[in-house]
Amino acid sequence: MPLYRYKAVTSAGELIEGQVDVASNDEAIAKIQDAGNIPLEVSAADAADSGGALASLFKRPAMGPNQVLLFTQQLATLLGAGQPLDRALQILLELPEGEKAKRIVERIRDQVRGGAPLSEALESEHGVFSRLYVNMVRAGEVGGSLDTTLARLANYLERAKALKESVVNAMIYPAILVVMVFAALFVLLVFVVPQFVPMFKDMNVELPLITQIVLFVGSALQSFWWLMLIAIVLLVWLVRTRLAEPEARLAWDARVLTMRIFGPLIAKLETARLARTLGTLLKNGVPLLTALGIGRNVLGNTALAEAVDKAAEEVKTGGGLAFALGQSKRFPKLATQMISVGEESGSLDDMLLKVADTFDVEAKNTVDRLLAGLVPVMTLVMTGVVGFIMMAILLPIMSISGSIQ
Secondary structure, three states, rough: OEEEEEEEOOOOEEEEEEEOOOOHHHHHHHHHHHHHEEEEEEEEHHHHOOOOHHHHHHOOOOOOOOHHHHHHHHHHHHHHOOOHHHHHHHHHOOOOOOHHHHHHHHHHHHHHHHOOOHHHHHHHHOOOOOHHHHHHHHHHHHHHHHHHHHHHHHHHHHHHHHHHHHHHHHHHHHHHHHHHHHHHHHHHHHHHHEEEEEHHHHOOOOOOOHHHHHHHHHHHHHHHHHHHHHHHHHHHHHHHHOOHHHHHHHHHHHHHOOOOOHHHHHHHHHHHHHHHHHHHHHHOOOOHHHHHHHHHHOOOOOHHHHHHHHHHHHHOOOOHHHHHHOOOOOHHHHHHHHHHHHHHHHHHHHHHHHHHHHHHHHHHHHHHHHHHHHHHHHHHHHHHHHHHHHHHHHHHHHHHHHHOO
16 A cells, blocks of 8 residues: 655644555545544655665665664563553653654654554555564564563564674675786786787797686777676676576475575574574564464575475474474584474473574674685685786797897
């Protein structure tokens, strides 16, 4: 459904802003009036946000992951200290950095003051708070333990952030090394190698095959680098367009899981993410089937998400979670065995969190091992390629020197 933004006045005379998911402008007005508010301004969010696809690439989110984490931690602390929800939100109103974040907190506060539960106010901020976030808050409201739920949610967000940052930080040095390798090769082939072409012509000797290859590559890069750049961009666009198709993406993700090096790493990362999501939701009283429906949305690999969907169908008919996940043979055996122990002991939520901790460590160790091997391999490749280029340049010179002697 289209999204409509509105400004309205409550029965107490307060100005509020919000968003509603309805089919038309008239339905948005009716929904605002049904809530006991007087609409002042209603407009389609799409019209307000339209700036073109290119602009959306550079558009920053109203509340980034770090701001959402900080908001959750501070709200949990204030509620744990005995502050009423609306008072806690009023205090938080002064804390966010950026005008957009302040407006979001202000809209949430106004809706809560108007009688809406926190989960509904969060849900109305489409795209800011995930389904996982909203469902956990809703479960905390039902169970009467909103402060504890928010504290667990903050811990979940912090652990997920730490795992992501550890992987990204570990990849920084290899990424810089790869860029420098290609930059060095580009400089050699485009600027250094062509300098020898006039000299080789003056020598009037038959060039070795490797010299001809290096000179051809250098000449092609020097003359047609722009065409090669366009070809690379076009290739990337075609691959991304192809992977946007569900069937192609599913086939690719399934293939990635079978790769010898990256398959186990991705399985460990995704297993840790799924287990932490399920464990956190179950601890807050969310039913297992609902938790599985939310958990599959946090997975980046569609083949594993499909396995979770099939597992949910199995659980719906009375099967155990460990057996259901093990049917796909896409999740690590250790994970399904640990989940099975948790089911047998009646502590599935705690065991899922242990699975998450275990595979967080496993994934980090795997990344460290891969990077420990990648750096010397890249160094050897760089040395070999530079040596090949230098040999291609020196062979004709050495051949002439030998014939002169």
